[in-house]
Amino acid sequence: MNNLLTSHLILLLALFLSVVVFYPLSGEEADFSSIIGYSGSASELSSLIDGFLERAPESDGVADAIIVPFDKIFFSGGVAACAYRFVESGDFNRVIILAPAKANIISQPAVCEEEFFDTPMGIVRLDRAAAKRAKGCCRTVSCFQEPGVLVQLPFIQQRLGDVEYLAILVPDDSSEARAVGKLIKQEMTVEKPLIVASVLLGEGLPTESGTKNDRETISLLKELSPASVARIFSPNYIVTGKGVLFALSCAFSGGEEPSLELLNYSSSSQILGQKQPHTGYIAAAIVREKRRGSTSFSLSDKEREYILNTAKEAIRFTLNGQHLLIRSSIYPVMSRQPGVIVELSRGEVICGIASELLPRKPLYKTLVRVAANAATCDPMHNPIQASDFSDISVKVILLVNIKEIKNIDEINIGRDGLMVRRLNKLGANLPDVAVRGGWTPLTFVRRTCMKAGLPSSCFEDGDAQLFKFQVIEVEE
Structure with missing residues (x-):
């Protein structure tokens, strides 16, 4: 009898606490x-x-x-x-x-x-x-x-x-x-x-x-x-x-x-x-x-894997008429804001590319958007079809340690890429472009100005901002 009474009291107490604690x-x-x-x-x-x-x-x-x-x-x-x-x-x-x-x-x-x-x-x-x-x-x-x-x-x-x-x-x-x-x-x-x-x-x-x-x-x-x-x-x-x-x-x-x-x-x-x-x-x-240029940027193997898988999932969702929504990530690097380029290729042939060079949103948002655009919105290539996606290789290029510079002597050929911006025009060249072309820092700057659709002397004339950056490539 006492045990039964005790059980009833415990049950009543539990019900009381559920009202007092959880209802408010x-x-x-x-x-x-x-x-x-x-x-x-x-x-x-x-x-x-x-x-x-x-x-x-x-x-x-x-x-x-x-x-x-x-x-x-x-x-x-x-x-x-x-x-x-x-x-x-x-x-x-x-x-x-x-x-x-x-x-x-x-x-x-x-x-x-x-x-x-x-x-x-x-x-x-x-x-x-x-x-x-x-x-x-x-x-x-x-x-x-x-x-x-x-x-x-x-x-x-x-x-x-x-x-x-x-x-x-x-x-x-x-x-x-x-x-x-x-x-x-x-x-x-x-x-x-x-x-x-x-x-x-x-x-x-x-x-x-x-x-x-x-x-x-x-x-x-x-x-x-x-x-x-x-x-x-x-x-x-x-x-x-x-x-x-x-x-x-x-x-x-x-x-x-x-x-x-x-x-x-x-x-x-x-x-x-x-x-x-x-x-x-x-x-x-x-x-x-x-911020720009003062904080080192490196990736662990798990972060690299996560970035590549996120890009692939974003493309897969897009090709199926859906949108991949990521609200946060367990990796702090995904809250940072590197520039992002996503390059798709079939064998040795590029079949899609998209970029956001100076994004204003965290990587986990920018990466999803850029990957989807590379698959469906590149004006130079036909949209990727869902049936072809298994044959596509994905490369993610992060533009990191972005730093505005005032003097071309700050450019290290082979290490630094360049970005030029004036008003709504923006263009960039990756570090290997200058190496392949055998360019001097001045030539590198002028060619980057031209890529942005600006006069080659726009930086020398004081009409544009010049940024240098390094790249981290993530691929299979």
């Missing part, structure tokens, strides 16, 4: 759309973010940290994209989000306790090891209603793919924020994370005073020293995320002086045409190294 999660997940201000499908959200990113200026550096707004995505997404462009080729496996508390009341730092967030674009999982390390200075809270965390997730997924997250809510207290800065500095020695700092400026102020507040706040951030940034704790400055900015300044103090680049500033009144209330949006990046 479905409601909280449903709030994601209202918090970020978008209720479309995953593909529509991805296209929206791509649109923001394509309109953002091209970056030339790798960001260790970015400062971004967290209003509704339609309002502040265009500004945020200017900072996220600086992480498009970053090799990050994890992200640390610093955000002010909006839904929680906190007096000390708090780590988001969610094991994962299920966004329209997929799952973002908790960095458990980092969360455990953070418990020394942070308590845990639920962040399912925190816009400073949730608004950033789709951008992070779009730029970096499958990464783990740690989110910390930072109070507006200098000593508590300093402790978070110390934690972040320690985390950067474990495995380099991308730091995402969510802030809003002048929230709720009239337009004129809000703009003045934002301008003065930004001037304090330019030095990025704790002594300068600490001044924002004054009541004279209206910032949603004072502790976030101070923690960031502490995290990057005491070592190599970082470079803070202000990338964009706008406000709700400028974007929406509203006079009140004002909210300022800032995009900035802490940059320690230049």
Whole structure:
């Protein structure tokens, strides 16, 4: 009898927990759309973010940290994209989000306790090891209603793919924020994370005073020293995320002086045409190294196999009237942005070729598109038929370590390929072209200008940009 009673009690307890624990999660997940201000499908959200990113200026550096707004995505997404462009080729496996508390009341730092967030674009999982390390200075809270965390997730997924997250809510207290800065500095020695700092400026102020507040706040951030940034704790400055900015300044103090680049500033009144209330949006990046040419690019055997198989699958899907959709990859290299050429051949004869020389999207997206175009859209060759695909060999050529140069003395014949761009005209020659032709660097430059449909002297005349690059070939 006692055993039967115990069994019934356990069953009732299990039912109770299923209601208490799991039912609210479905409601909280449903709030994601209202918090970020978008209720479309995953593909529509991805296209929206791509649109923001394509309109953002091209970056030339790798960001260790970015400062971004967290209003509704339609309002502040265009500004945020200017900072996220600086992480498009970053090799990050994890992200640390610093955000002010909006839904929680906190007096000390708090780590988001969610094991994962299920966004329209997929799952973002908790960095458990980092969360455990953070418990020394942070308590845990639920962040399912925190816009400073949730608004950033789709951008992070779009730029970096499958990464783990740690989110910390930072109070507006200098000593508590300093402790978070110390934690972040320690985390950067474990495995380099991308730091995402969510802030809003002048929230709720009239337009004129809000703009003045934002301008003065930004001037304090330019030095990025704790002594300068600490001044924002004054009541004279209206910032949603004072502790976030101070923690960031502490995290990057005491070592190599970082470079803070202000990338964009706008406000709700400028974007929406509203006079009140004002909210300022800032995009900035802490940059320690230049992107093009400064980061070495190499592939493991597994990465080579994955790249080749992805190209083949993209072609196979296309020939069957379908589209291969890849949202992320387990390989960080697939989140980087090399130029891509896909060459198809039947025996020794080329039967299809396509390229994107300076893509603005990660490799896992560019590769699918270029491979499909090589099979079906090359104007110099007939489209490949599905019945012929088994006879086709696939070669993927990656253009890596792309670096703009100002002097032809920087060209190494045999190692470097060249790319010339002016306005909407772009052309490239691979390294072996100069070797086969026996060209000098000057001839190489002039021939590349001509290949782009430009006068041979366009670079010498100062009318075009010149890039050098190396290639990695992946083939069967």
